Amino acid sequence: MKDNKDQILVIKIGSNVLTQPDGSPDVDRMKSLTNQMAMAKNSGKQVVLISSGAVAFGRKSTILDEKTDPVVQKQILAAVGQVELINHYKQMFWQQGIKMAQIMVTKSDFRDRKHFLNIKGCLAGLLKNGIVPIINENDTVSVSELMFTDNDELAGLVAAMLSAEQLLILSNVDGIFRGHPNDPDSELIEKVDANTPSMASYISSSKSSFGRGGMLTKMNMAKKTADLGIGVSIANGKKEDVIPAFIDGSLRCTYFEPSSPKQSTKKWLAHADQSSKGELVINAGAEKALLSHKITSLLPIGVLEVRGDFSKGEIIRIVTESGKKIGLGKAAFGSKVAFEKIGLSNQKPIIHYDYLYIHHS
């Protein structure tokens, strides 16, 4: 990992990393990882943690009436276990002089634009104030179809939401192997890029004993996230000093190379509708030019109306006069300046081609 200061490093810790083989909480491991995250933070990284483990922690400390509905059982284990999990983190981070905060989310929070922006704003505020956000799915609310596949999916969404530089997924294996990780002949795949052939056939459906999603969801999420320009690593959280080794680049793991900044900007924009702050209504000429597959920027002369309040660099939607959404882009100037330039010729683009994504349906 390139050692830039102020980088956002999203770390996801799987249930298995935090539990011992008999299912009891592995408090020593948790403490070691917390100390390592504190080191990363003290070296200038902005650390965001997605931690599983609530159900696993709850299971060890709760005896339930056997007749309790299975869905309710899981809700209870998560509700009880989350308190234990977060209390441990609170104490451990406190011993390192670091404040942490708990954030519980559901999948629908990432679909609702208002909720999405609220979470994003809160995370940015926490990071600015040097507080480590610890995120988990709110299993009390999320049942069946409302659930994330697992916290790996949540971690990918958080990394994309924050435009993080790196996402580190800590599991109980060194990464993705060509074959079952317990087979001594299976080799570790150390680097994955856009040209790497599918690895799905190497992955067996076996999960770690306390995890939810399995390696296949990790791989799919990692590919999607790397496509957005974020480096993703799948590594072994049970290894001593895994985080410092990741930071200094000496860790053996599976690394998904991020796509180039130009490609990734466009791909990122394709998923940025939730983040958009305003809207430009364009005329028929601009619509034709943008949909033509030619390299075209959006010029003020093609703009009929500026809606919403946005600043330079924020994401804005592009809509036609009939209200059809045709794309998204990064504003080259704020809404006030954009308003003054409506319909003017000989102006700089309001959205440059490199920062423009058009839905070609």
Ligand SMILES: Nc1ncnc2c1ncn2[C@@H]1O[C@H](COP(=O)(O)OP(=O)(O)O)[C@@H](O)[C@H]1O
């Ligand atoms: N080809 C493979 N390479 C690595 N791990 C694999 C592979 N096929 C299956 N797995 C399994 O994936 C598991 C990790 O996924 P998961 O159970 O979701 O862990 P976590 O609790 O960390 O989220 C490993 O414990 C391993 O048994």
Ligand SMILES: N[C@@H](CCC(=O)OP(=O)(O)O)C(=O)O
């Ligand atoms: N919210 C659940 C997370 C379950 C989950 O996704 O687990 P994992 O596959 O180990 O990341 C918990 O805290 O137990």
